[in-house]
Amino acid sequence: MASAPERDAPAAPAEEPAAPAAAGAPKRKRRGRRKRGASLAAGASAGTSAAAGAGAIAAPEPARPAAQAAVLPAAQPAPARASSPQPKAAAARTQKARQAAPAGEAAPRVPPRGSARARATAPGGSARGIDPHDASQLQATREGFVRMRGRTDKGRGWYQEIDLEMAVTLVREHAAVVVNRHTIRRLLSNRDFRMMILNRDKYTCYFCGDYGDTIDHLLPRSKGGHTTPDNCVCACNLCNQTKANRDLDEFVAAGIPVKPLE
Secondary structure (H helix, E strand, O other): OOOHHHHHOOOOOOOOOOOOOOOOOOOOOOHHHHHHHHHHHHHHHHHHHHHHHHHHHHOOOOOOOHHHHHHOOOOOOOOOOOOOOOOHHHHHHHHHHHHHOOOOOOOOOOOOOOOHHHHHHOHHHOOOOOOOOOHHHOOOOOOOOEEEEEEOOOOOEEEEEEOHHHHHHHHHOOOEEEEEOOEEEEOOOHHHHHHHHHHHOOOEOOOOOOEOOEEEEOOOHHHOOOOOOOOEEEEOHHHHHHHOOOOHHHHHHHOOOOOOOO
């Protein structure tokens, strides 16, 4: 039978039962482990296929039978490029130039005839078989003109189409040379031509004999004269202005002007 203190002691509270899981809550799925396992399996299969491929690449080629190897031709080296022999005519001219060269000096190399270099180094730069000073070789083109080339004072090339008569006059009066049947080339630029006339006449007026530094045309350009060495002379400023567009005979008949005494 229990004692009085035990009867009087309060009873211990009973443990509450665990709350049951909510009926509507979704279950937790373990997707992370499944994905990790799938990736590991894929990596392992990839490594296996790569190793198989490497083995296939590294596998040596099976040896060919001796009979098949004997049939295949051996690789032949590329043929050496043969140097073109020098023409006999060019060799003869080169030998002649060597014999004519002074002792101790190298003979100049003679270009083949008909080449661009030979035409460029020929007198007047004319083509083969063309006399640069023979105006009778000129012929007009189908369009009826002759080509004329030259250089400006700054060295730039220019081109002009002239008639056959003018081209013949320029060649005969030593202002141009024949390049080919349809082309002539002016020898000097305007500045060089002026200096050539003044130096040729020694800065002396052709009419009065005094000092001159201008260029005058004996046959004026308005009457068909051209700027050529044969038609241009050195003149002083007074004679040049007095002559104007008159011919030489008219100017001499009218009297050469006399300069006033200073």
